[in-house]
Structure formats: C-alpha cells, structure tokens
Amino acid sequence: MSLPFRIDPTLVNALRGANFVTALTGAGISAESGIATFRDASEGLWARFDPRELATPSAFARNPKRVWDWYAWRRERVAEAQPNAGHLALAALERRAREFVLVTQNVYGLHQRAGSRNVVELHGNIARVKCSRDGTLVERWEANEDEVPRCPDCGAFLRPDVVWFDEMLAEDALAAADKAARRCDVLLVVGTSAEVYPAAALPDSARASGAVVVEVNPNATALSAAADHVLRGAAGVVLPALLSSLD
Secondary structure (H helix, E strand, O other): OOOOOOOOHHHHHHHHHOOEEEEEEOHHHHHOOOOOOOOOOOOOHHHHOOHHHHOOHHHHHHOHHHHHHHHHHHHHHHHHOOOOHHHHHHHHHHHHOOEEEEEEOOOOOHHHHHOOOOEEEOOEEEEEEEEOOOOOEOOOOOOOOOOOOEOOOOOOEEEEEEOOOOOOOOHHHHHHHHHHHHHOOEEEEEOOOOOOOOHHHHHHHHHHOOOEEEEEOOOOOOOOOOOOEEEOOOHHHHHHHHHHHOO
C-alpha cells in the first residue's frame, strides 16, 4: 500500500526500544467511526446545537429533561458505532508494549471495545450515568418518558458521567494522564487539535521529560511545529502502518 507519509526509521527504533508508550487521543480518531467531532464547522455536534443549552451545569439546571434526552440520543448513536482501524491498532500496540497507557479525550468507550485495557478517560464516558448531587455512579434506574430518571438513593436527577463545559476534570484522571506523559519514552498524539487544556499540556510534559512526541493527524495543529515526528493522515491509515513497521 502506498502511503502519503514516510515513517522515519528513528521513530520505528524509538517505539521498538521504548519501555513506556503513552497515547493521547482526541475526537479525530472517533470521527473515523462516524461520530462527528465538536469542532467540525459543517457537521460537528455543536453546528446544530448550542453547547450552552446542552453541555453545561447551568443548562442542566434550567432544562434537565432536554439535556437528558439529548445525551440519551447520543448514547444510542455511539452504541451503533464500531471501533475503527486506528482504535484496533492502539489496542494491538498496547499488547506488544512493555508499559502502555492510553489517555483519551473521547467519551465513547470505543478504545475499550477495541481491546484497550489501560485507559484514562479525561472527559468521562457517555455510557455511564451518575447522581447529579454526589456523583455516585448508577447502573439501574426507573425509566420515565416524562421526566429525568432519579437517583435511587437520594432522589436527585441523574446525569451523564461526562465533563461538561465549566466543570473541572477529575483529579485522579488528570493526575494519571500527567504521570503517563512524564514517564513515557514515546507519546503518540492522535486526532486532537492540541488546543484544549489541560490535555494540551501533556505533550509539553512528555517532551520536557525526554520523550519522543509523535503527532498523527490529517491536519496541521498547534503541536505540529514542536512534534519530533508528524505523520500526516487519518489514524485508521497511519496507526496500522506504524504498527506494521515494527515487524
């Protein structure tokens, strides 16, 4: 297969010799599974919906039913999506690496469905539901078409277990991601704009600790100029090729 990029032998050697590999993935990798990115001006989720009305604590306080219904619709769409070749390649890379951590900004669970095991979810997971009062995860609830389901313990509304705008990332997830970035020998940055903090700081942390930083993205980003290697293409093409090069 002819590739629109060249895999530098020094990158191949770095991956072969790495004791610890970390991957940071963004919305771009899931776009290849048919899940629209937030930043796509023509097809993105926010092109049709105002995030201030659907993905903030204040929006949920104003109209919890509308927010709940929208996320229920999104969960159905995500359940229909399948992991793509990029997800599968990262899972395969984890199996052959000495140590591997996958840090994702996605909330779709496709990495786990592809076989990834050591996953840090920075922004939560849309498949999970929690109590809006104390954050306790809830697996079962009484369905009611007329109102938002309530926590079986305290009666508060349930909400998706995702990080909304105006909310802080979970401290344990952020700490695990930062530790993985600082410890790794190679950091793969896949399908992210590298503009949203604090995740955008992870490549800087990795580089400061001596890691080789590799960008996989079809478009130039804020990280491109600083990355040690740039593989310009879709994750579903680049990552399988990179994996094959290790053989």
